[in-house]
Amino acid sequence: MPEPRKNRVFSGVQPTGKLHIGNYLGAISQWAENQDDFENLFCVVDLHAITIPAAISPKAFHAKTLEVTALYLACGIDPAKSTIFLQSHVPEHSELAWLLNCVTPLGWLYRMTQFKAKAGTNQMVGTGLLDYPVLMAADILLYDAHYVPVGEDQKQHIEFTRDLAQRCNAMFNTRFIIPEAQIRSSGARIMGLDDPNAKMSKSIGEQKRGHSIGLLDAPSAIKKAIMSATTDGGNEARFGHAGVGVRNLLELYAVLSKRPHDEIEAEFHGHGYGKLKKSLVELVVETLRPIQERHVDLMKNQDHIRAMLDTGARRARTIAAVTVTRVRDAMGFVRSNI
Numbered sequence: 001m002p003e004p005r006k007n008r009v010f011s012g013v014q015p016t017g018k019l020h021i022g023n024y025l026g027a028i029s030q031w032a033e034n035q036d037d038f039e040n041l042f043c044v045v046d047l048h049a050i051t052i053p054a055a056i057s058p059k060a061f062h063a064k065t066l067e068v069t070a071l072y073l074a075c076g077i078d079p080a081k082s083t084i085f086l087q088s089h090v091p092e093h094s095e096l097a098w099l100l101n102c103v104t105p106l107g108w109l110y111r112m113t114q115f116k117a118k119a120g121t122n123q124m125v126g127t128g129l130l131d132y133p134v135l136m137a138a139d140i141l142l143y144d145a146h147y148v149p150v151g152e153d154q155k156q157h158i159e160f161t162r163d164l165a166q167r168c169n170a171m172f173n174t175r176f177i178i179p180e181a182q183i184r185s186s187g188a189r190i191m192g193l194d195d196p197n198a199k200m201s202k203s204i205g206e207q208k209r210g211h212s213i214g215l216l217d218a219p220s221a222i223k224k225a226i227m228s229a230t231t232d233g234g235n236e237a238r239f240g241h242a243g244v245g246v247r248n249l250l251e252l253y254a255v256l257s258k259r260p261h262d263e264i265e266a267e268f269h270g271h272g273y274g275k276l277k278k279s280l281v282e283l284v285v286e287t288l289r290p291i292q293e294r295h296v297d298l299m300k301n302q303d304h305i306r307a308m309l310d311t312g313a314r315r316a317r318t319i320a321a322v323t324v325t326r327v328r329d330a331m332g333f334v335r336s337n338i
Helices: 021-033 058-074 092-101 106-110 113-119 127-141 152-172 202-207 219-227 244-257 261-268 273-299 302-331
Strands: 008-013 039-044 082-086 147-149 180-182
Touching: 008 021, 008 127, 021 147, 021 244, 021 273, 039 058, 039 302, 058 082, 058 273, 058 302, 082 302, 092 127, 092 302, 106 127, 106 152, 113 127, 113 152, 127 152, 147 152, 152 180, 152 302, 219 273, 244 261, 244 273, 261 273, 273 302
Parallel strands: 008 039, 008 147, 039 082, 147 180
Antiparallel strands: none
């Protein structure tokens, strides 16, 4: 008998802003660590990246898309084990998003916190920003994904996807699998170094020095960002007692070092925050060094990256086309003989 199919995983990152260590710990490193356990599809979600079209120039967008693809590979995503592709190379993403749009209550979209935060009071914001969760749901449901490894900030979007899948199943018997979020127990939400009350952000990190630790930042930039990180005037370095800024640094150190909390507390508590910051600088630099070296090598051969993306898109479409046909049939569309 053939072996049962592994559960399927889908996830992706936008090719905008500065990919930072929070993205790596909350998502990409988790993808790499679990590649042997699942059937994996990892997408560079370039269609999502244009929800705010004025935020990036076409030339920069093109370059950033290849940069992020190379970072997937540099961080350990193996195209022999995982399907890597661009969202825009698989047109079924857009088609399923439209089909889902037509059954999504508008009130669900207005309640999404990301839309509220990004749109603010701007009356000229594009429809794509409001519709972002539906496209994300299409991304996941298109591949009948069982699990979606994401950061803590994406939890609401996964709940939205689950609700929408259940609604479609009830209305049309689309037989969508109800996906589950995979969120790390630690390191799922790394906060900004300059403002530890707000999540580390790709867009802010690109605009503001000292906010984040970029995966491609030079050691000098990493050192400056960490050494200037917001803490407080004490020397409290216990996880359960430290202020938010110190706790953010402790959490980052714990996830990267894989050392238990009691060992870390014994080393840094009562010694001032300079020791913790210096140790964290060394740890971050050494963690990112092999990723950066591999990325430089990969970007020297962009034709290889493009060929790998073409292969990934062909693989992805073999799954996506089946799903879209199933949904069309369930909704009553007439099949084409072309």
